[in-house]
Amino acid sequence: MRIATWNVNSVRIRQERLVAWLGRYQPDLLCLQELKAVDADFPWDAVRDAGYHAAVVGQKTYNGVAVLSKQPCEVLAKNFAVGDADPQARLLEVRQGPLRVLSLYVPNGSEIDSEKFVYKRAWLARVLDHLDRTAQPSELLVLCGDFNIAPTDLDVRNSAAWRDSVLCCDAIRGDWQRLLDWGLIDCVRQIHPQERLFSWWDYRNLGFIKNDGLRIDHILATAPCAALAREAFVDREERKGDKPSDHAPVVVDFDLAV
């Protein structure tokens, strides 16, 4: 079973690339982030014609997440089920057989001394609360998405420059550690313990040309699920060419049938 995650940065402008990528890599499940479109503007027909079902939580202008799947999925949650309603569309949870999958778009956080960073950390705390309430580390569970966290300096090409950013600071890496402590494993790092792999390059500053990259898109899995991971890669090629997303897709293959 191939599971992938990709921040497409507008599903409408990336429609052609998305369909081509589905055809090329044939994921069983693809989690998307930053749709930047309401449900009605999602490219339902193109995705269906590519052979995929879709569950979508859209939003005008910003955010928006989806899960595309070869087999139909049952939607378990759109946004957090308890507490104040999150006005931003950043979470979608689905089930396919014994497997539960979340597509997450963690807030970026802007600057460390900002309300947005407070929201980012509170949002991550709500993810943990969601896991505590609804899941167990012993089940087959995968969290996919743009976490806007580079877990270690190995995940940052120019770590000194990014050290005190919202993607790399101690506070946010502490929040990442709490996800691992809950019982989640970074599948890409498990398979490639020492490789410099990046998933995002800023449009600004010629980030890709200079390979000023960070690994902030992740596939986390519970131990029984991570034990089935066989292969993992970042599709850096997808960042090239005309009108790429600023993120590349991340892929993990599991010895798991649906």
Place this chain on the structure above:
DNA sequence: ATGGTTGCTTAGCAA
């Protein structure tokens, strides 16, 4: 990480 770029929306925000 000043600016730089991209996307949505249509001047300014978010990333």
